[in-house]
Amino acid sequence: MxxxxxxxxxxxxxxxxxxxxxxxxxxxxxxxxxxxxxxxxxxTPAHICEAAKAALDSGFTRYTQVPGVPELRDAVAGYFNSYYGTNAKAESTIVTNGGKQALYNLFLAILDPGDEVLIPAPYWVSYPAMVELADGVPVTVAARASRGFKITPEDLERARTPRTRALILNSPSNPTGVQYSEAELLALAQWAVDNDIFVVSDEIYDRLVYAPAEPVSLAPFWERHPEHVAVVNGLSKSFAMTGWRVGFALAHPDLVKAMSKIQSQSTSNVCSIAQRAALAALTGPRDxxxxxxxxxxxxxxxxxxxxxxxxxxxxxxxxxxxxxxxxxxxxxxxxxxxxxxxxxxxxxxxxxxxxxxxxxxxxxxxxxxxxxxxxxxxxxxxxxxxxxxxx
Incomplete structure (x- = not known):
C-alpha cells in the first residue's frame, strides 16, 4: 500500500x-x-450529562453551523470575559473537535510552506507533527529542568530567523506542569508582536492551577493585538470531558472564518449533542x-x-x-x-x-x-x- x-x-x-x-x-x-x-x-459533572440527554430527547441531532451553535459561541466568549475581563464577541470564537483540531486548523490557516514555528521544549508531543502537516518547520527552543523549564525572550531571539512565523506557548505546560507568571508570559508575547510573529497560546489547563499560583491567560493581550494572537482552550481537562471532544479558540474574526473554512472541508460541526453539553458546562455551576x-x-x-x-x-x-x-x-x-x-x-x-x-x-x-x-x-x-x- x-x-x-x-x-x-x-x-x-x-x-x-x-x-x-x-x-x-x-x-x-x-x-x-x-x-x-x-x-x-x-x-463529567451530572448537569453536563443531563444537558446531553435532554438534547437527545428533544431531537437536537442534526447538523449545526460549522463554527458552533450561536449560543455556544456566545458562551465561549463569555468564558474569557468572565475569567479574564475581556470583551470578546461570538464572532471571535470557534468550537472545534477538541483543542487538537483548533490547533491544527490554526496552523493550516496561518502557515505557508517553509514557515518556521518556535516551539519551547519540553513540548506537547503533537506540536511538531501538526506544524509539519501544515508544511511548516518546527524549531525547538530548549528550556531545561535546571532553568525551571522556562524560556526567555533572549532564548527566542537566538532562534529567530527571517522565516519565523509563529510561536507556541503552553502554560500550564504539558509535560512539565510549569506555569509562567503574568509578567513572564506577557514578555514572551510582546517579543513576538514586536517581531511580527504570531502567538498561539495553548491554555487547555488554564483552570487547573494550584495556589498560590493563579490562572493567567493571553486573552487580554489578544484583545490588544487580535491580528497577532490566538488562544486555544477546551473542556477536556478542566471540566473532565475528554471523550466529548469539545475545544474552542479565540481569534481575529477573519482567522475564525479561515479556520471555519478548513473545518467545513474536514469534520464540519462538532457533535450537536456534545455542543449542548458544552453549553451547560460553560454556563452552569463550576464548583x-x-x-x-x-x-x-x-x-x-x-x-x-x-x-x-x-x-x-x-x-x-x-x-x-x-x-x-x-x-x-x-x-x-x-x-x-x-x-x-x-x-x-x-x-x-x-x-x-x-x-x-x-x-x-x-x-x-x-x-x-x-x-x-x-x-x-x-x-x-x-x-x-x-x-x-x-x-
Whole structure:
C-alpha cells in the first residue's frame, strides 16, 4: 500500500503508544498502573450529562453551523470575559473537535510552506507533527529542568530567523506542569508582536492551577493585538470531558472564518449533542473546578514528596496541569541509556507506564501523570523508586 511521504514521516503519538503497550500487558494478566495518559479520573459533572440527554430527547441531532451553535459561541466568549475581563464577541470564537483540531486548523490557516514555528521544549508531543502537516518547520527552543523549564525572550531571539512565523506557548505546560507568571508570559508575547510573529497560546489547563499560583491567560493581550494572537482552550481537562471532544479558540474574526473554512472541508460541526453539553458546562455551576484543583494539588504534593527523595533526580515543582517531569539523566548508565529504555524497564519491572521525555523533546526526563487516585499515585511512584534504587 502506498502512503504519502508526508504522512509516513509523521510519528504516532508516544502517549497513546505507551497506553497501548500497557493494555497489551494487562491483557496478558499483568497488573499495570498507567501514569501515561493525561486524563482526569473525575466523572463529567451530572448537569453536563443531563444537558446531553435532554438534547437527545428533544431531537437536537442534526447538523449545526460549522463554527458552533450561536449560543455556544456566545458562551465561549463569555468564558474569557468572565475569567479574564475581556470583551470578546461570538464572532471571535470557534468550537472545534477538541483543542487538537483548533490547533491544527490554526496552523493550516496561518502557515505557508517553509514557515518556521518556535516551539519551547519540553513540548506537547503533537506540536511538531501538526506544524509539519501544515508544511511548516518546527524549531525547538530548549528550556531545561535546571532553568525551571522556562524560556526567555533572549532564548527566542537566538532562534529567530527571517522565516519565523509563529510561536507556541503552553502554560500550564504539558509535560512539565510549569506555569509562567503574568509578567513572564506577557514578555514572551510582546517579543513576538514586536517581531511580527504570531502567538498561539495553548491554555487547555488554564483552570487547573494550584495556589498560590493563579490562572493567567493571553486573552487580554489578544484583545490588544487580535491580528497577532490566538488562544486555544477546551473542556477536556478542566471540566473532565475528554471523550466529548469539545475545544474552542479565540481569534481575529477573519482567522475564525479561515479556520471555519478548513473545518467545513474536514469534520464540519462538532457533535450537536456534545455542543449542548458544552453549553451547560460553560454556563452552569463550576464548583467542581475547585474540588478538582484541591484533589490534584494534594496528589502533586504526594508525588513531589516521593520524587524529591530520589537521589540525583531534579524535578521543578509544577503549578498546574497534572504532570511531573523529573530529570532522571543522572541515573543513565548500563541499566538504561535514555528515557525510552528507562520507561521500558519501569513498565516491565515496576508495572508502571510512563512516557519517555524524548517524546516531548527532552530525553533527560520522564513524564508521570498524577491524574489518578492518591493511593494509586503513591503506589506507582513507590514501585518506580524501588526499581530505580533497589529499595
Amino acid at each position: 502506498r502512503i504519502s511521504r508526508k504522512i509516513s514521516q509523521v510519528k504516532p503519538s508516544a502517549t497513546l503508544a505507551v497506553s497501548a503497550k500497557a493494555m497489551e500487558l494487562r491483557a496478558k494478566g499483568r497488573e499495570i498502573i498507567s501514569l501515561s495518559v493525561g486524563e482526569p479520573d473525575f466523572d 467542581m473546578l475547585a474540588r478538582m484543583c484541591d484533589a490534584f494539588a494534594g496528589r502533586r504534593d504526594k508525588a513531589m514528596e516521593i520524587v524529591s527523595s530520589w537521589p540525583g533526580v531534579v524535578c521543578p515543582r509544577p503549578d498546574g496541569a497534572f504532570y511531573i517531569f523529573p530529570d532522571v539523566s543522572a541515573l543513565y548508565g548500563e541499566r538504561f541509556a535514555d528515557s525510552t529504555a528507562l520507561c521500558t524497564l519501569l513498565l516491565e519491572q515496576a508495572g508502571v507506564a510512563a512516557v519517555p521525555g524524548a517524546a516531548f523533546g527532552d530525553d533527560n526526563c520522564v513524564r508521570f501523570s498524577y491524574a489518578l487516585a492518591d493511593e494509586t499515585v503513591v503506589t506507582a511512584l513507590t514501585r518506580v523508586g524501588d526499581v530505580l534504587f533497589g529499595k
